[in-house]
Amino acid sequence: MEELIMSNREILDVCEDIGAKLKDRLAKQDGVPVMVCVMKGAVNFMVNLMEALDMDILTDYIQVSSWQGTASTGTVTLKRDVTHRIKGRTIIVVEDVIDSGITMDFLIKHFQEMGAREVIVVALFDKTFKRKVNVKIDYVGKVLTEDKFLVGYGLDYRGLLRNVPFVYVPSKDELESWDAIIEGR
Numbered sequence: 001m002e003e004l005i006m007s008n009r010e011i012l013d014v015c016e017d018i019g020a021k022l023k024d025r026l027a028k029q030d031g032v033p034v035m036v037c038v039m040k041g042a043v044n045f046m047v048n049l050m051e052a053l054d055m056d057i058l059t060d061y062i063q064v065s066s067w068q069g070t071a072s073t074g075t076v077t078l079k080r081d082v083t084h085r086i087k088g089r090t091i092i093v094v095e096d097v098i099d100s101g102i103t104m105d106f107l108i109k110h111f112q113e114m115g116a117r118e119v120i121v122v123a124l125f126d127k128t129f130k131r132k133v134n135v136k137i138d139y140v141g142k143v144l145t146e147d148k149f150l151v152g153y154g155l156d157y158r159g160l161l162r163n164v165p166f167v168y169v170p171s172k173d174e175l176e177s178w179d180a181i182i183e184g185r
Helices: 008-026 043-052 102-113 172-182
Strands: 003-006 034-039 058-068 071-080 090-098 118-126 139-143 167-169
Touching (some): 003 008, 003 139, 008 043, 008 118, 034 043, 058 102, 090 102, 102 118
Parallel strands (some): 034 058, 090 118, 118 139
Antiparallel strands (some): 058 071
């Protein structure tokens, strides 16, 4: 490990804090909101966030792609859409990292076009310095000021490390070791 970015305790505290704010905000609304996880990286975050909400919510999942390898293509492709009715509902989009804003802009517009009453955006990490599209992020766990590759707590390296309960910057040796594991060397 090169650097710890967020411990499990810090993550759970963020979930409790955002959960309490969401509950207060949503208590004033009629209807059951839909919490939508942006697959796959936000799964862990959404689970802990749901546990912090003491209210009825529907859950759903959406999968989009805008990356090829470690670089953004700038084009968003919808790979899996939500299954719940969106029209007239409040949608809570849960994302792991927002950087350029291109994907989140796509998702916000997608839900608005589906007739969402309101789209609330929650992100564990926000890389505001990488923003290419201005998007409103309602709740953020931590703003990052440097561009570092992160793993753990849903964030992966080629499918590995999503189950680590904290977020960190891996060392070059770790990356090489994981490449060997993945490639069966």
